[in-house]
Amino acid sequence: MTSASAERPDDRLYGGTVGTAAEPESVLLPGHDVPLGRYTTVRRLLPQRERRMVGAWCFVDHFGPEDVTGRPGMQVPPHPHTGLQTVTWLVDGEIVHRDSLGSDQSIRPGQLNLMSAGSGISHSEMSPAEHPAGMHGLQLWVALPEEARHGEPRFEHHAHLPVRQDGDATVTVLVGRFGSAESPAGVHTPLVGVEVVVRGPGSYRLPLEPTFEYGVLSMSGAVDVAGTTVTPGSLLYLTPGRSELTIETPGEARAFLLGGEPFEEELVMWWNFVGRSHEEVVQAREDWMAGRRFGRVSGCSADPLPAPALPTVRLLARDRHGRTVR
Ligand code: MN
Numbered sequence: 001m002t003s004a005s006a007e008r009p010d011d012r013l014y015g016g017t018v019g020t021a022a023e024p025e026s027v028l029l030p031g032h033d034v035p036l037g038r039y040t041t042v043r044r045l046l047p048q049r050e051r052r053m054v055g056a057w058c059f060v061d062h063f064g065p066e067d068v069t070g071r072p073g074m075q076v077p078p079h080p081h082t083g084l085q086t087v088t089w090l091v092d093g094e095i096v097h098r099d100s101l102g103s104d105q106s107i108r109p110g111q112l113n114l115m116s117a118g119s120g121i122s123h124s125e126m127s128p129a130e131h132p133a134g135m136h137g138l139q140l141w142v143a144l145p146e147e148a149r150h151g152e153p154r155f156e157h158h159a160h161l162p163v164r165q166d167g168d169a170t171v172t173v174l175v176g177r178f179g180s181a182e183s184p185a186g187v188h189t190p191l192v193g194v195e196v197v198v199r200g201p202g203s204y205r206l207p208l209e210p211t212f213e214y215g216v217l218s219m220s221g222a223v224d225v226a227g228t229t230v231t232p233g234s235l236l237y238l239t240p241g242r243s244e245l246t247i248e249t250p251g252e253a254r255a256f257l258l259g260g261e262p263f264e265e266e267l268v269m270w271w272n273f274v275g276r277s278h279e280e281v282v283q284a285r286e287d288w289m290a291g292r293r294f295g296r297v298s299g300c301s302a303d304p305l306p307a308p309a310l311p312t313v314r315l316l317a318r319d320r321h322g323r324t325v326r
Contacts, residue, residue, distance in 0.1 A: 024241040026226040027051070030234050036061065037076040039068075042139075045217055045235040047269065053320040054215040054237065055260015056189040058084065058143040058269065062219060062232065064136035065092060073127025073135050077302035080294040081117035082284050083149040083267075083274035085142040087185075087193065088113040088125070089174060091219060091254065092134035099123035100295025103155040112158040112174050114185050116144070120284070120293040121153035124300040136219070138256065140193070142175075143267055143274050148188040158184055169204050170197045176259075179207050191260040195219075198249045206245045212259040214238040214245070221253030230255070266317040266325045271307055278315040285310065 031045040042061040052058065063074075074095050088095065090109045097105045097113050100122045107113045115123060127135070144151075162173045162181035173181045176192035183193075192212065198204065198221075208214065216225050216236040223230050225247055230236045238245070240262070247255060268275045273284045285307045287293040297304070316324040 022239075022241070025239045026228060027237050028228050028230070028234050029237055031062070034061070036063070037074065039072050039075050040135075043233050046215070048235075048322075050322045051237055051320070052267070052318060052322050053143065053263050054213055054258045055191050056143045056145070056187075056263045057140055057191070057193075057215070057258045057260060058263075058267065058274065059139075059141035060215070060217070060235065060258070061139045062217065063139070064134065065220065066135050067133055068093070068127065068131065068135045069133045073131050074125055075127065075302070076125040078122050078124045078297040078300055078304040079272050080120060080122045080284065080288045081115070081272045082120050083144050084117050085144065085187065086113070086115045086117075086123075087140040087142060087175065088137065089140075089195070090137040092132060092136040094127060094131050095125050095137075096128055097123060097125055097155075098297050098300050099153075099155055100297055101153060101155055102298065103157075104299055105155070105157045107157070110161070110172070112156075112161055112183075112185060114156040114158070116148075116151070116154040116186070118144070118149065118151040118153045120287070120295075122288075122294040122297055122304070124297050124302065126300065126302070138219070140258070141274070142187060142189075142191065143263060143265070145189055145263075146265060149274075154186070156186060166204065168199045168202050171195070172197075189260060189263065192257070193259075194257045196247065196255045196257065198247075198253050198255075200252060201250055203246060203248045206247060206257060208242045208245050209259065210241055210243050211261055213240050213262055214242070214257060214259040216245075216247075217256050217258075219254040219256060222250055223253050223255045224248040224250070263320055266319045268315045268317050270310075270315050276317060281315055282310065
């Protein structure tokens with residue numbers, strides 16, 4: 001990220017892309033509220049009807065900020081996953097992650113939990129009995145490409161991520177490479193995930209990868225991006241073709257930038273499974289309900305979540321624009 005005060009020539013005027021490529025476009029996608037577990041409601045920003053993904057990011061939930069004093073906080077009992085990675089990021093609160101590999105890991109603000117399901121894993125995410133008053137964070141899913149989705153399950157906890165200070169902005173790189181900083185998190189497609197926290201009015205330039213599409217969300221405050229004001233509850237989608245992005249903030253704000261190369265594989269997403277066909281998802285559901293494949297989460301007192309009933313129609317694979325594939 002560079003300060004906006006260092007003006008550079010406009011690439012479109014000086015040997016840029018005029019007449020050779022479509023202008024990059026942006027579209028503001030409103031999210032919707034979804035209950036998660038018994039005690040939490042999240043804002044779901046992806047997938048959306050016609051915009052299923054940003055790169056391999058295929059699921060974005062924003063929860064809080066809320067006061068969970070005297071309440072259980074996050075209580076998500078054991079449940080299975082296939083074909084994806086979960087990325088958990090907190091700015092307030094505490095969650096204990098337990099999984100079928102035996103992981104038992106508390107996550108706190110500024111840390112990253114990254115779980116790779118491969119062909120099957122189960123986990124629980126529960127706030128401990130004694131927890132902070134606040135709860136605020138993101139849970140994101142990354143679709144695994146064909147060559148990684150049948151692999152072994154894996155869990156990574158990163159207590160220390162690259163953090164850059166640029167004037168009034170603090171930039172944390174959760175996933176991928178951003179400028180000269182690179183996250184240690186292991187991913188399988190070209191991908192980036194960055195948090196930008198600003199403490200007051202300002203203007204910041206973020207370096208972008210022109211081959212990536214991007215999404216910008218606000219966790220708190222307002223951010224002006226590409227002529228649009230983004231506030232909590234919506235995701236601004238940006239088509240590929242940009243080499244930088246200016247973020248302007250009228251005051252304090254916490255923004256999150258997602259990006260990646262457009263994901264070309266069609267997916268069947270149902271409940272906690274990311275697959276490629278109806279049959280795969282039916283098999284995963286059967287295996288979970290029969291106690292096969294996904295192991296057991298030890299140390300979690302809550303009963304495993306039963307899978308919901310399948311719809312009466314076949315599940316269809318969809319591309320990243322939501323178009324069905326037959
Ligand atoms: Mn999960």
